[in-house]
Amino acid sequence: NADLAMYRAKSEGRNNYQFFTAEMNLRASEQLMLESELRHALKRHEFSLRYQPQISLSQGRVVGLEALVRWEHPERGTISPLDFVPVAEETGLIVELGYQILEQACQDAVKFQHLLGEPVYMAVNISPRQFRDIELVEAIRAILQRTGLNPHQLELEITESTLMEQIDQSLPMMHDLEQLGISLSIDDFGTGYSSLSYLKQLPVHSLKIDRSFIQEIPHDQDDMSIISAVTAMTQKLKIAVVAEGVETREQLDFLADHQCDLIQGYLFSPPVTAQELAERCVQIRQQLQQWQA
Ligand code: C2E
Ligand code: MG
Ligand code: MG
Ligand code: MG
Numbered sequence: 001n002a003d004l005a006m007y008r009a010k011s012e013g014r015n016n017y018q019f020f021t022a023e024m025n026l027r028a029s030e031q032l033m034l035e036s037e038l039r040h041a042l043k044r045h046e047f048s049l050r051y052q053p054q055i056s057l058s059q060g061r062v063v064g065l066e067a068l069v070r071w072e073h074p075e076r077g078t079i080s081p082l083d084f085v086p087v088a089e090e091t092g093l094i095v096e097l098g099y100q101i102l103e104q105a106c107q108d109a110v111k112f113q114h115l116l117g118e119p120v121y122m123a124v125n126i127s128p129r130q131f132r133d134i135e136l137v138e139a140i141r142a143i144l145q146r147t148g149l150n151p152h153q154l155e156l157e158i159t160e161s162t163l164m165e166q167i168d169q170s171l172p173m174m175h176d177l178e179q180l181g182i183s184l185s186i187d188d189f190g191t192g193y194s195s196l197s198y199l200k201q202l203p204v205h206s207l208k209i210d211r212s213f214i215q216e217i218p219h220d221q222d223d224m225s226i227i228s229a230v231t232a233m234t235q236k237l238k239i240a241v242v243a244e245g246v247e248t249r250e251q252l253d254f255l256a257d258h259q260c261d262l263i264q265g266y267l268f269s270p271p272v273t274a275q276e277l278a279e280r281c282v283q284i285r286q287q288l289q290q291w292q293a
Helices: 002-011 014-043 085-091 093-116 128-132 136-147 160-165 167-180 196-201 221-237 249-257 274-292
Strands: 047-056 061-073 077-079 121-125 154-159 183-189 206-209 240-243
Touching: 014 085, 014 093, 047 093, 047 274, 061 093, 061 274, 085 093, 093 121, 093 128, 093 136, 093 274, 121 183, 128 160, 128 167, 136 167, 154 160, 160 167, 160 183, 167 183, 196 221, 206 221, 221 240, 221 249
Parallel strands: 061 121, 121 154, 154 183, 183 206, 206 240
Antiparallel strands: 047 061, 061 077
16 A cells, blocks of 8 residues: 555655655554554453354255454454454564464364364464464464364465465475364465465365355356366365355355355355354254255
8 A cells, every 4th residue: 555655646746745655654653553452452362253154065064164353342342354464464463363363263163062063173264474483383283282172173274375475385384284184275265376286286175265256156157167167176186165255045056056065155154253153053054954945
């Protein structure tokens, strides 16, 4: 944004320069404030998690949950990760926040496992900075030990761009994580530039097709062709595929017809609190029975 402002300032002439500088200063000071607020919030544990179910159509039930962070701000209410994760990332605070999230998600996964009486995996988003943390593998090992979660029930979501930008460091790290029994999932698939040859080499368990490809079903022929190509490819590579952001019955029908077994989106459930989850799972089962009928 700063670059864009600078570009505009230059292209629109000298007179605008001061104005844009002032605006950029304001942004910088807002950023600083947010940073110090984030530090306080971390100490006070103001972050909480919502869980969004992932449904397997073939199994007819919730098989996984994605943990999504929220900031419960004492004055401003619930704040979306889109509004603070980027600053947490830039300042490095995401590393500490990320470990708080992992610990909470693993604890809750153990509880859900008992509550639902069926195996569910927990998917946790890992930011680029966290993925570069040399202590990541050890920290996760310790969290698994403390919480008692079976490593096979933990999945880490890493975006395509994070993975490819750091491919040299990523590879050994991914193999270490795999050794621990943890699954890896490529988030926002299709928005970056994955090399297909890497997909074959990497210990990747699933791809999450980005919501932007799902949104225009059944109107965008190109998106639909891409989806059917991706599901065909993942089947050959024995990688699971998840559709993100499924909102309509038409989208669900298309995905089911094109061998996409795993579905996540508002059609079944938004991200919900831990307390709401059991009831949601019951509703989802009913919804699936009606859909199959
Ligand atoms: P993401 O990992 O791709 O997560 C999916 C986002 O899509 C979530 O937004 C989810 O609420 C939203 N979503 C799910 N289904 C639908 C749908 O049917 N329609 C629409 N319109 N949206 C849907 P959310 O929770 O706001 O998170 C946004 C992003 O923030 C995440 O994208 C992820 O990149 C980041 N994020 C969230 N939680 C964490 C976290 O714990 N750690 C890190 N590092 N990043 C996180
Ligand atoms: Mg994700
Ligand atoms: Mg995603
Ligand atoms: Mg996304």
